Amino acid sequence: MIGLSVAGFDPSGGAGILADIKTFSSLGIHGTGVVTSLTAQNPKQFFSSLPITVEYVKEQFDSVLGEYNINYGKAGMLYSKEIIEVVYKKFKEYNIGYIVDPVMVASSGGKLTEKNVLNSVKHFLKDALLLTPNTSEAESLSKIAINTLDDGIEASTKIAKYSDVLITGGHFNGKSILNIGGEVEIIENELINTNNTHGSGCTLSAAITSYLIKGYDLKIAILKANDFVKLAIENGWYGTLNQQF
Numbered sequence: 001m002i003g004l005s006v007a008g009f010d011p012s013g014g015a016g017i018l019a020d021i022k023t024f025s026s027l028g029i030h031g032t033g034v035v036t037s038l039t040a041q042n043p044k045q046f047f048s049s050l051p052i053t054v055e056y057v058k059e060q061f062d063s064v065l066g067e068y069n070i071n072y073g074k075a076g077m078l079y080s081k082e083i084i085e086v087v088y089k090k091f092k093e094y095n096i097g098y099i100v101d102p103v104m105v106a107s108s109g110g111k112l113t114e115k116n117v118l119n120s121v122k123h124f125l126k127d128a129l130l131l132t133p134n135t136s137e138a139e140s141l142s143k144i145a146i147n148t149l150d151d152g153i154e155a156s157t158k159i160a161k162y163s164d165v166l167i168t169g170g171h172f173n174g175k176s177i178l179n180i181g182g183e184v185e186i187i188e189n190e191l192i193n194t195n196n197t198h199g200s201g202c203t204l205s206a207a208i209t210s211y212l213i214k215g216y217d218l219k220i221a222i223l224k225a226n227d228f229v230k231l232a233i234e235n236g237w238y239g240t241l242n243q244q245f
Contacts, residue, residue: 001213003029004073006087008037015202023206029213034060037079051079054086061090074099074209076202081121088124100128101205102137125162132205135171152177153184166222187226204229
């Protein structure tokens, strides 16, 4: 079983493609990756980013997918419209179902995408299996200010016109908002008092991808991934690597 992460490189290992590969590995998936941007960051501070050229992104795709048969992948940091376009074309060319984690700002504060770039490539969102924005990303996608759970539900309904969506918890006392096929469900989570959340969105989308690869349907994959991320936040990676999922 093989998964694909298309994302940025975080040298601290907490987020981006390194977090995705660790997630794949801990769930029994062989992880492959296409790097879209190099960043200099750690969980507390973002320094800079250096986008990879479009041609080199293409070459990475073809080198991996020319060798491996991959059914599911995830997209994280894509930065520019040009990179999003080539990623979209490669996902379609190789018939890969994909999840989009529309990362826009690093938890440590750095800008990870050009302004409003995802809104200019709506076809990329519409063909995704699932979008996994946090509340600030959901605000950008929906153009709705999210201050309450009801605001989040309204935003999920608007975003669901693109694709099924999971607005991740943390800002609603741990609750996440799942909207599949227009039906809204609140996923209840206990709010964990910890700073160990850098890269949690990356980990969640990679875990959902992993469970899809294992053959679970989308909703079950989301629920199982939610439990996986809860354990990772509670215990850090040392608490997940030896677990059976």
